[in-house]
Each structure stands twice: as C-alpha cells, then as structure tokens.
Amino acid sequence: MERRIIFCTYIVLSAFAILLLRLFSIQVIKGSRYREISDNNRLKVERVTAPRGIIYDRNGSPLVRNIPFFDISAVREYMPSDEETLLSLSALLNIEPGKLKAMLHVPAVKTYVPVKLRDNLSLSEVAMIAARKIDFPGLQVDVRTGREYIYGELAAHVSGYLNRLTPGQAGDSDYSGLPPDAFVGQYGVEKFHDDILRGRAGGRMTEVDAMGRETRVISFEEPSKGRDIRLTIDMPVQIEAEKNLAGRAGAVVAIDPQTGEILALASSPSFDPNMFMEGMSAFDWNMLVTDSKKPLLNRAIQSRYPPGSTFKVITALAALEEGVINDETKFHCKGSIEYGGREFKCWKKEGHGTVNLNRALAESCDVFFYEVGKRLDIDKLASYARRFGLGMPSGIGLNGEIAGLVPDSKWKAKAKKDKWYMGETLHTVIGQGYLTATPIEMAVVTSALVNGGRLVKPKLLMDDAGALSDSFSTAGVKPENLFRIKSALISSVNEGGGTGHLARSNITEIGGKTGTAQVVSKSVYDRNRLSELKDHAWFISFAPGDKPEIAVTVFIEHGGGGGAEAAPVAKNVIEAYFNAKAERLKQEEEKEKELEYGMGDDRQKADK
Amino acid sequence: MGWVMIDRRLINNFDWGLLSAALLLSAIGVLTIFSATRPVLDAEQQSFYMRQLYWIGLSLIFYFAVISFDYRWLLRYAYFIYFFGIFLLVFVLFFGREGMGAQRWIPLGFLSFQPSEFFKLFFIFAVSRYLSDMGENINLDLKSILRAGGLFFFIPALLIVKQPDLGTAVMISFIFFSMLFAAGMRTRLLVMAVIIGIISVPYLGNIFWGSLKNYQKQRITAFMDPDIDPRGIGYHIKQSKVSIGSGGLVGKGYMKGTQGPLRFLPEKHTDFIFAIFAEEWGFAGSVMLWLFYLFIILRGFDTARRARDLAGTYLAFGITSMFAFYFMINISMTLGMSPVVGIPLPLMSYGGTALLSNFLALGILGNIRMRRMPLSY
Numbered sequence: 001m002e003r004r005i006i007f008c009t010y011i012v013l014s015a016f017a018i019l020l021l022r023l024f025s026i027q028v029i030k031g032s033r034y035r036e037i038s039d040n041n042r043l044k045v046e047r048v049t050a051p052r053g054i055i056y057d058r059n060g061s062p063l064v065r066n067i068p069f070f071d072i073s074a075v076r077e078y079m080p081s082d083e084e085t086l087l088s089l090s091a092l093l094n095i096e097p098g099k100l101k102a103m104l105h106v107p108a109v110k111t112y113v114p115v116k117l118r119d120n121l122s123l124s125e126v127a128m129i130a131a132r133k134i135d136f137p138g139l140q141v142d143v144r145t146g147r148e149y150i151y152g153e154l155a156a157h158v159s160g161y162l163n164r165l166t167p168g169q170a171g172d173s174d175y176s177g178l179p180p181d182a183f184v185g186q187y188g189v190e191k192f193h194d195d196i197l198r199g200r201a202g203g204r205m206t207e208v209d210a211m212g213r214e215t216r217v218i219s220f221e222e223p224s225k226g227r228d229i230r231l232t233i234d235m236p237v238q239i240e241a242e243k244n245l246a247g248r249a250g251a252v253v254a255i256d257p258q259t260g261e262i263l264a265l266a267s268s269p270s271f272d273p274n275m276f277m278e279g280m281s282a283f284d285w286n287m288l289v290t291d292s293k294k295p296l297l298n299r300a301i302q303s304r305y306p307p308g309s310t311f312k313v314i315t316a317l318a319a320l321e322e323g324v325i326n327d328e329t330k331f332h333c334k335g336s337i338e339y340g341g342r343e344f345k346c347w348k349k350e351g352h353g354t355v356n357l358n359r360a361l362a363e364s365c366d367v368f369f370y371e372v373g374k375r376l377d378i379d380k381l382a383s384y385a386r387r388f389g390l391g392m393p394s395g396i397g398l399n400g401e402i403a404g405l406v407p408d409s410k411w412k413a414k415a416k417k418d419k420w421y422m423g424e425t426l427h428t429v430i431g432q433g434y435l436t437a438t439p440i441e442m443a444v445v446t447s448a449l450v451n452g453g454r455l456v457k458p459k460l461l462m463d464d465a466g467a468l469s470d471s472f473s474t475a476g477v478k479p480e481n482l483f484r485i486k487s488a489l490i491s492s493v494n495e496g497g498g499t500g501h502l503a504r505s506n507i508t509e510i511g512g513k514t515g516t517a518q519v520v521s522k523s524v525y526d527r528n529r530l531s532e533l534k535d536h537a538w539f540i541s542f543a544p545g546d547k548p549e550i551a552v553t554v555f556i557e558h559g560g561g562g563g564a565e566a567a568p569v570a571k572n573v574i575e576a577y578f579n580a581k582a583e584r585l586k587q588e589e590e591k592e593k594e595l596e597y598g599m600g601d602d603r604q605k606a607d608k
Numbered sequence: 609m610g611w612v613m614i615d616r617r618l619i620n621n622f623d624w625g626l627l628s629a630a631l632l633l634s635a636i637g638v639l640t641i642f643s644a645t646r647p648v649l650d651a652e653q654q655s656f657y658m659r660q661l662y663w664i665g666l667s668l669i670f671y672f673a674v675i676s677f678d679y680r681w682l683l684r685y686a687y688f689i690y691f692f693g694i695f696l697l698v699f700v701l702f703f704g705r706e707g708m709g710a711q712r713w714i715p716l717g718f719l720s721f722q723p724s725e726f727f728k729l730f731f732i733f734a735v736s737r738y739l740s741d742m743g744e745n746i747n748l749d750l751k752s753i754l755r756a757g758g759l760f761f762f763i764p765a766l767l768i769v770k771q772p773d774l775g776t777a778v779m780i781s782f783i784f785f786s787m788l789f790a791a792g793m794r795t796r797l798l799v800m801a802v803i804i805g806i807i808s809v810p811y812l813g814n815i816f817w818g819s820l821k822n823y824q825k826q827r828i829t830a831f832m833d834p835d836i837d838p839r840g841i842g843y844h845i846k847q848s849k850v851s852i853g854s855g856g857l858v859g860k861g862y863m864k865g866t867q868g869p870l871r872f873l874p875e876k877h878t879d880f881i882f883a884i885f886a887e888e889w890g891f892a893g894s895v896m897l898w899l900f901y902l903f904i905i906l907r908g909f910d911t912a913r914r915a916r917d918l919a920g921t922y923l924a925f926g927i928t929s930m931f932a933f934y935f936m937i938n939i940s941m942t943l944g945m946s947p948v949v950g951i952p953l954p955l956m957s958y959g960g961t962a963l964l965s966n967f968l969a970l971g972i973l974g975n976i977r978m979r980r981m982p983l984s985y
Contacts, residue, residue: 001744002913004790005925009909015936016902020895022943026853027891034853038887041850041872207648210871215648 043218044208047179050199051145053226055159055189057235058261058462059584062150063159069146069277070121072129073114075212076104078138089136092128093118112212114140120279146183146277147190153270155238157298158231158398158460160188161273163280177201183277187296189229189460192398199226230462232261236583240576241266244569249293250537250556251300251439253458254573257447257542257551260456262396263577264552265440267299301394301401304436305555308515308562309364309499310538311385311431313449313485316357318384319372320481327484330356333367340423344370347516361488362498364514366430373429378420381428382408387475389444389455390437396458404437431515439555446540446551450486450511453477489513490545493567503541503567508578511548512541512570514562534558539566543574550577621978626907627671629900630955630970634664634963636897637881637956644868644876644884656877656958663960667967674971678979682972683737683919690734690760696723697767704771721961724768724776728930729969731780732787735760736922739791744918748793756788775949779933786929787922790912847873848942851883852894859890877958879950883942898939901954905932908973914980924976927969 026034055063072093079085086104090097095118103117121129126141133139147162163186169175174195175184185194202223206214234254241252245268254264271288280288288296297303319325335351336343346352346366352359360368385391391406405411407428409420427433437445440458447456453475489511492498500512515538519525525533537559542548552570559565642657682689696714700723705713713722738756739746746752761784768777789798851867854860865887868876876884886894908928915921931954938953940946952959954966 001790001792001921004792005909005912005921008786008790008925008929009906012902012905012909012932015932016898019936019939019943019945020898022940022945023852023886023891023894026849026943027855027886027894028857030853031856031891034850035856037850038854038867038872041847042866042870207866207870209648209869213649215870 042207042209044206044212044214046204046206048202048204048221048223049145050201050223051225052147052199053197053228055197056228056230057233057238058231058263059234060230061235063155063231063233063235065148065150066145067148068143069119070123070126071116071119071142071144072121073116073140073142074104074136075112075114075138075140077112077211079104079136085135089139092132092136093125112208112210114138114142116142147273148277149273151235151239152272152274154242155233155235155266156188156270156273157267157300158188158233158238158265159273160185160190160192161276162186162190163276186276187273188298188398189231193229193461197226197229200224231460232256232263232462233265233460234263234577234580236580237573237577238264238266240264241569241573242268242270244572245556248556248559249299250554250559251298251303252555252569252573253300253439253443253553254577255443255447255456255458255551255553257451257456257548260444260447260458261462262458262460263550264573265298265300265396265460267297269293269295271295298398298400299555299557300439301396301398302438303557304402304404304438305536305538305557306433306435306517307404307431307437307442308517308536308538309366309431310442310445310513310515310540310562311435311437312361312364312369312429313489313513313540314385314388314390314445315369315372315376315381315429316361316485316488317388317477317481318381319376320357320484321384321477322376322380324372324375325357327356330354331360331368331371333365335367337367337370339370339374339426340421342423344426357484358488358491359497361485361513362492362495362500364492364499369429370426373426374422376425376429378425378428379408379410381425382406382411384475384477385435387455387477388448390441392441394438394440394444394458396440397460401440402438404441405434407434432518439553442538442540442555443551443553446542446553448475449482449489450542450548450551452479453482486511486542486545489542493541499563500539500541500567502563503539503571503574505543505571505575507575508543509545510541510543510571510574511545512539512567514539514567516560516562519558531558534560537562537565539563539570541567541570541574543578550574618978621980622675623907623974623977626904626970626974626977629904629907630967631664631668633897633900633955634660634667636885637953637958638664639862640881640885640888640956641877641958643863643865643888644881646863646869648869659960660958660963663963666960667964670964671967671971671974674968675975675978677975679920679923679972679975680917683733683740683923686733686737689730693723693727693730694764694767697727697764699723701767701770721964724771724773725961725965726968727764727768728776728780728783729927729965729972731760731764732783732923732926732930735784735787736919736926739787739922740917740919742791746792748788748791748797750797753788753793753797757784760784773950775937775951778937778949779930779951782933783926783930786933787926790922790925844874844948845944848880848883849944851880852886852942855887855890855894857891859886859888859893862888864888879938879948879952879957880942881957882939882953885956886942901935904970905935907977908932911973911977911980915976916980920976920979924973927973930969931966 051066057063086101087097090100103115129139129141149156149159162183165175165178165180165182165184169184170180178184185191185197190197200223202221204220205218207216207218208214237254241254241264245252245266248268250268252264252266253262255262275284332354333346333352335349336345347364352363352365352367355363355365355368359365385406390404393401393403412418412420424433428435444456444458448454455473455475490509493500493503493510493512499514503510503512517536517538519535520533537556539554539562542551552573554566554569556565638657638660641660645654645656647653700714705715738760761780765777765780847867851873865884867873867887868884873880873883885897905928908924908931912921912924912928915924934951934954937946937949937951941948941951952962955963
C-alpha cells in the first residue's frame with residue numbers, strides 16, 4: 001500500500017507538471033495575444049466626426065449648412081425576439097419583415113454591438129420610434145452630421161456634393177482613416193478641397209462591460225473642425241447666370257479678368273446635391289447618369305465646342321502681331337470668296353462691302369478673316385491661340401476639367417496622318433473645323449484680351465494672402481494691338497450694325513464678340529430643322545470698357561445665333577454684377593450711418 | 609476518551625503547516641472574490657466576500673471540533689453517516705430547491721446547503737471503514753470490487769446524476785477507484801477498467817447523452833469545439849483562457865483585472881476564481897499559489913503513509929485524492945483542458961458548503977496526522 005501511495009504522489013506531481021506547461025503556454029507564450037483579446041473585450045473606440053468646413057460665397061453668405069441626419073440601429077441582445085415585435089418593428093421602420101429578421105440574425109463578432117438597420121429617418125419617424133421606445137428596448141437613434149445645400153440646384157456644379165466612399169477610394173491613402181460608410185466630397189469644391197473641408201475626426205475610447213455599458217472614459221480626443229472655404233463666387237451673379245440658362249443646355253463663366261477670380265460658374269441643366277445626402281435610390285441615380293441632357297456634366301469645364309466667331313479675336317491679334325494686317329488694311333466682302341476651287345461663305349449672304357479690322361470684328365465678317373487666313377501660317381495662328389490659354393486646362397481647381405483642341409500641322413500629321421490644307425486654315429480662322437474650346441478657356445482668353453495680355457489662372461477660392469501674387473504668364477502681344485481688339489469689341493456691342501448689340505446696357509459699357517458655331521452646314525440644318533443640329537451660341541464679353549472688372553463667357557448648346565441668344569444673357573449677368581455691387585455699397589453706407597447713430601445713443605446713455 | 613483529556617503530545621503534533629496553508633488559501637480566496645465582484649458602475653460592492661469570511665469563521669470552529677474527536681471514534685459511525693448522506697440525497701431529489709438548472713440545494717432558513725458536497729466525505733468514511741475491515745494485503749478481484757461498488761458506489765452515483773450534478777458524480781467515481789487502487793486492486797484490473805471505460809464511452813455516451821440536461825450537453829460540445837457557439841458556453845471557456853492568458857508573466861495587478869468585474873467571464877467568483885487570480889497575479893503568482901495546493905496534497909499523502917492504522921490510511925488517502933481531483937479538474941477546466949463540469953476550486957471559490965466541507969476534510973486529515981504513528985519514539 002505504501003508503494004501505491006508513493007506511486008500516486010508521482011502521478012500528482014506529473015499532473016502538476018502538465019498543468020504547469022499549459023499555464024506557461026497560455027500566460028507566457030500566448031500572453032500578449034490574450035492581453036489583446038482582453039483589451040478588445042473592454043475597450044471601445046468611437047470616432048467623433050469633425051464638423052465639415054462651411055462653404056461661403058465671396059460676400060460671406062453660406063452655400064451649405066451642416067444638419068443632423070438620423071440613422072437607426074439595434075443592439076440585438078436587447079431586442080425581443082418574438083414574431084409580433086418583429087412585425088410591428090418592420091412596419092415602424094418600413095423594412096420588410098424577412099429582411100429585418102436577416103439583419104437581426106447576422107452573426108456578430110462582438111456581442112452588444114449595435115447593427116445599423118436604416119439610414120436617414122425623417123423627423124416624424126424619429127418621433128414615432130422615440131414614443132415606442134419601451135416596446136423596442138434595443139433600438140437606438142444615431143445622429144450623424146450631414147450637409148444641406150441651401151441653394152439646391154444653384155451652383156451645384158461648383159459646390160458639388162457628398163456621397164459615400166467608393167470602393168476604390170476606400171483603399172486610397174487620401175481617404176485613410178475613414179470608416180467605410182463615410183461621406184466624402186465626390187464632386188465640385190466638396191471633392192477638390194475635401195482634405196481642407198473634412199477636418200480631423202476625434203476619438204473617444206471608453207471601457208465597456210460585457211453588456212456594452214460604458215464604465216469609464218479612458219481618453220477623449222477633440223475633433224478639429226474642417227476649415228471653412230470662401231469661394232470667389234458672387235451669388236447674385238451666379239443666380240442670374242443660372243436663371244438665364246434655365247430650360248437650356250449651356251454654361252456661363254463670369255470672371256474677374258484682373259485676378260482670375262471666378263464670379264459665377266454655371267452649367268445647365270443642373271442637379272440637386274441634397275439628393276445624395278438623403279441616400280439616393282438606385283433608380284434616381286440611374287436617372288441622373290443616363291439623362292440625355294447630362295446634368296452631372298459641368299459644361300463650363302467638361303465640354304468643348306468649336307468657338308465660332310469668338311475665335312476671330314485670336315486670329316485678328318495674330319494677324320496684327322505678324323504684320324499681316326494693319327489699321328489701313330481693308331478687304332472687300334461680297335458674301336463669299338473662292339479658294340482652291342471651293343466657295344467659302346460669309347454668314348451675311350449679301351456681303352459686308354469693304355471693311356477694315358474694326359468693322360470686320362464688330363460685324364463679324366467672315367470674308368475679311370478668310371483673306372487674313374490666306375496670308376497666315378496655321379502653326380503661327382495655333383501658337384497665338386495657345387499663348388492665350390486655348391488647348392490646355394485652365395487649372396481652375398475642379399476635378400475632371402478637360403482642354404479644347406488647337407489644331408496645327410503637327411497635330412494633323414499625328415492625329416490624321418495627313419498634311420495640313422490651306423482650306424482648313426480658312427475654317428480655323430473663323431473658329432470652325434477642328435478647333436474646339438471649353439467655356440472656361442474662352443473666359444481666360446477674354447481676360448487676357450482686356451487685362452493687358454496676362455494669362456490668368458481661374459480660381460474659385462478667395463485667399464487673402466494676395467490675389468495678384470500668382471505669377472501670370474503673358475501672351476506677349478503689343479498693348480496697342482490688344483487695345484485695337486478691345487475697341488472693336490466695344491463697337492460690336494455699342495455701334496450700329498454690331499452683332500453684339502443685344503448686349504448693350506444702360507448702366508455700363510460692355511464690349512463683346514458673338515460666336516455662332518455650326519453643328520452642320522446651313523443647308524443641312526435648313527432641311528431638317530432638328531434642335532440637336534442647331535448652331536451653338538457663344539458670346540464673350542467684358543465690362544466696363546475702360547477698365548474691365550468682369551468678363552463673361554456665355555455658351556448655349558444648340559442655342560442658335562450668338563448675337564440673338566447668348567449676348568442678352570451676358571448683358572443680364574453683367575448688369576446683375578453691377579447692381580449687386582451698388583446694392584452692397586448702399587448697405588455698407590447705411591450700416592456705417594447706423595453705427596454712428598448707435599454710438600451716439602451709447603454716449604447719451606453713458607452721460608445719463 | 610481521547611477527546612476529553614487533551615494530551616500534550618496531541619498539541620505538539622498539531623499540524624500548523626496544514627492549517628496555515630488552508631487559511632492562507634482561503635484568505636487569498638476572499639481577496640480574489642472581492643476583486644472579482646467589485647462594481648464598475650456606481651453600484652455598491654457586493655457582499656460575497658463578507659459572507660465568505662463568515663463561512664471561514666464557521667469552518668474554523670468545525671475544523672477544531674472535528675480535530676478534537678479521535679477519528680477512530682468517528683469511523684465507528686461511518687456506515688450510519690453514510691446512510692444519513694444517502695437519506696439527504698434522496699431528500700434533496702424530492703424536496704430540494706432548484707438552482708442553475710439542478711436540484712441540489714436544501715434550504716435551511718437563512719442559508720442553503722448542498723448535501724452532495726458533504727456526501728463525498730461521508731462516502732470516503734464508509735469506503736475506508738469497509739476496506740480497512742477487510743484487513744491488510746487484501747486480494748481485490750472483480751467480484752469484491754463489484755460488491756464494494758454495489759454497496760457504496762452505484763446507488764449514490766445514480767442519485768447524484770439524477771440531480772443532476774455531473775461534477776460530484778465524476779468526483780466520487782474518481783475517489784472510489786483511487787481508493788480501490790490504494791487498497792490493492794490489481795493493476796491489470798484497473799488498466800482493463802480504464803480500457804473498457806474508454807471503449808464504451810461512445811455507447812455509454814449515447815445512453816447517457818439522452819439523460820443529460822441541455823446545458824450539460826452544451827458544455828460538452830463547447831469543450832470539443834469552443835467555436836461552435838462563441839456566445840454560449842464556448843464563450844465561457846474562451847473568456848477563461850483570455851483572463852488567464854492576459855495576466856502574462858506577472859499579472860495586471862491586484863484589483864486591476866478587467867475580465868471579471870466587467871462581466872466578460874461568468875461565474876468569476878465561484879468555479880472560475882482561478883482565472884481571476886491568474887489575470888491579476890500572472891504566471892509567477894499562479895505558480896506560488898499552486899505550490900500551496902501541492903503542499904497540502906503531499907502533506908495528505910504523507911499523512912496517509914504515517915497513519916497509525918489502516919482505516920486512517922484509507923481515510924487520509926481518500927480525502928487527499930478528493931482534494932487533488934478537485935484542484936486538478938477545476939484548474940484544467942479553467943485552462944480549457946476539460947469540459948466545464950461545475951467543480952469549485954477548493955478553499956478559494958465562493959460557496960459556503962464547499963468551504964465548510966473542505967475544512968472538515970482537512971480537519972480529519974489533521975486529526976489523523978495528530979494521532980499518527982509515534983515514529984520519533
């Protein structure tokens with residue numbers, strides 16, 4: 001028996017040894033892993049989202065607001081699991097019972113973690129849920145900050161919109177640290193300056209017990225609010241521009257030709273950026289992207305068209321600079337000329353008679369420019385076009401900007417594997433043929449024409465650090481030649497026979513150049529009369545004539561004649577600009593007066 | 609009568625070491641219960657630790673009471689005690705209070721106790737008496753084993769399974785066979801019994817499985833694969849390992865453990881008290897703790913060898929193996945090495961009945977040691 005007891009002692013000792021090995025393995029070898037799991041158990045880290053920066057117009061009036069959105073989620077362990085509760089909850093949340101059941105039964109990694117049931121509850125739904133809280137103890141309403149676009153469709157292409165991270169962005173370092181369902185800027189300024197507007201999320205680390213109840217706050221990091229952005233957009237001008245585009249497709253760009261500040265950037269048709277925030281249905285999204293009018297296209301920077309006669313300003317400058325023409329040069333227009341066995345028509349069948357450069361620009365005589373074209377090398381012309389900013393993106397600071405095309409012999413050889421024909425030059429000089437430009441590019445051209453030949457970079461953000469500090473490249477043309485063109489454009493609007501006379505204004509002197517870009521030849525259009533074959537209407541303009549503060553480019557897709565359709569729009573926009581300016585001045589004066597008044601009041605009170 | 613006239617030799621032989629180890633472990637138990645049940649929100653500290661302290665006081669009284677009787681006097685009434693135990697088991701089946709899915713408590717006014725806790729002790733007494741009556745160097749063949757089983761094992765085992773109290777049923781089978789082994793059961797027979805046991809597990813299992821309660825089935829499946837049901841009983845095993853493992857080499861520090869107070873680990877102050885201790889004191893503290901248990905067990909075996917008579921040897925051996933089984937099953941359960949069977953850690957787990965029966969058992973051990981063979985003379 002003694003031996004057996006000793007034997008048992010050894011058994012006990014070996015059992016201890018086995019337990020000890022196991023203990024060593026769990027505590028020492030795998031200790032740090034279990035430590036992690038235990039911290040995971042008890043530590044909950046929440047993001048505290050930073051309020052997004054507000055977007056203001058140049059006068060400080062906000063375009064957007066941060067507003068609360070309500071989502072609903074449920075802690076499943078607290079939810080009654082009977083069929084009846086499920087059905088009434090399904091009715092309350094407007095979720096199919098089957099779908100709801102599946103949501104509540106997805107296996108969870110952690111217990112007592114709420115699962116999201118629905119986004120964007122209306123206030124009345126939130127109220128209804130709150131009233132029935134007792135029946136559904138696990139429900140919780142989460143508040144999330146969302147964006148409201150105060151002006152709706154107005155300036156939508158500039159402000160842009162927020163939407164959920166796309167799968168591609170989720171892996172992008174620009175968006176690192178964001179939860180997969182985060183809303184980020186997906187269009188316009190919201191997208192281009194997302195990093196500024198977004199701010200930095202804070203964090204809150206709490207200890208929770210097994211039921212998910214917070215026991216204490218371990219650390220809290222304050223979120224830092226996104227920076228506000230002040231746009232160069234002048235809302236009254238923007239509103240006028242969009243009003244004039246209503247019901248048509250097209251774009252208006254209003255720019256300060258001295259600084260490049262964009263005063264209005266309108267594209268029509270537009271869209272309502274609020275739709276995205278509210279959780280757009282697949283149907284709505286499809287409607288939006290397949291709409292033949294392409295509301296999501298920012299026509300001011302994302303579409304190019306032949307600039308038509310507006311391009312004649314470049315042709316004229318090139319001819320003057322190259323000595324092809326001077327003030328004395330006159331050509332006779334009898335309605336068309338013949339070149340290389342083909343007839344090149346002037347838009348005015350009966351002809352303009354004998355015209356000099358000023359009249360040719362004012363009345364937009366095509367024959368004058370055909371004659372110039374006969375004497376001008378295409379590569380020279382193309383280089384002038386580029387020096388004025390055509391053929392390259394303006395760099396306005398919005399995603400997806402494209403550039404127009406400035407054709408020359410080199411381009412022709414590469415793209416068409418053919419040599420350049422003189423006849424093609426004749427098309428190019430009047431802004432037809434291969435030549436295309438975006439409205440923003442034409443705004444840059446107009447600015448350079450009237451600011452002494454400086455090529456401005458359009459900008460959307462006011463930065464007080466000095467609007468003129470950007471180094472501008474110059475077109476390198478003689479000031480007197482620029483002056484000649486400018487004068488001709490003022491004539492075009494203000495003198496008899498000018499094609500731009502519909503832009504004439506009583507409150508300021510406007511200069512401008514019309515453009516009517518043919519989509520098909522006139523004879524084809526006359527046969528069909530289809531609206532999608534109608535000419536594109538252009539108008540480039542500036543005001544006031546002596547020292548321009550604003551340059552407006554109007555483009556109307558299939559709008560018809562530039563003088564008839566686009567010029568009045570430009571006039572309205574320019575007048576809106578000066579009216580708003582006058583209004584602001586008046587208000588400031590009144591405010592000053594009031595201030596004086598008020599101070600007097602205070603003094604009186606103090607005397608008492 | 610030895611218990612009236614207190615012999616000077618008895619006082620000299622009193623085992624202070626054993627009592628100190630037991631008191632130290634129960635004091636550590638109280639501290640650990642205090643930490644495990646400390647409130648994290650604004651609630652008040654739960655009173656478990658106080659009640660455990662009262663029970664320690666009561667246990668000490670019983671310890672000294674039981675040590676002053678000569679164990680041989682107690683052995684005289686072994687069978688009577690055994691039948692009293694059977695009576696209690698039957699009583700609890702019909703009139704017991706149900707708790708945690710099993711009918712094993714007898715309410716006694718302000719407190720309730722589990723007769724199956726004490727029954728183990730009564731059982732050891734009866735088997736010791738039976739085996740010692742058979743004399744030295746007995747030949748335990750199959751027939752005599754079956755007879756012993758029929759007398760002392762099958763009936764109580766059945767009654768306990770019926771409660772159901774799987775843990776105690778497993779305990780008394782282990783104790784029974786280890787005592788038979790000590791008495792001289794043929795090694796060949798024991799090996800055969802083990803082999804038959806292993807082979808018949810699937811068959812017995814099938815029969816047994818049907819009679820198990822749901823929670824017992826869950827415990828066993830969860831042990832086989834803790835990932836089957838990570839939120840149920842498998843969660844329990846996993847969280848126990850997480851608690852122990854997160855303690856690392858030196859632990860998180862006393863009152864710094866998180867698994868228990870935050871309720872990630874259920875039954876933290878009862879069966880899983882070791883997990884809480886290991887979380888706060890780490891590997892170093894756990895090894896120290898185990899050394900005290902090892903000390904008690906080795907002391908028990910030593911007492912068995914030195915007992916003045918055969919009955920004392922059996923008694924000491926039975927009690928020590930019970931203590932060893934308690935410890936090893938509980939620890940391997942918290943380490944995820946065996947199914948969760950509801951066996952507390954002796955001396956440390958919260959629970960009055962178990963504590964009292966632990967002290968009674970150690971009292972008897974001390975009793976035998978105090979009256980051991982006069983080796984020194």
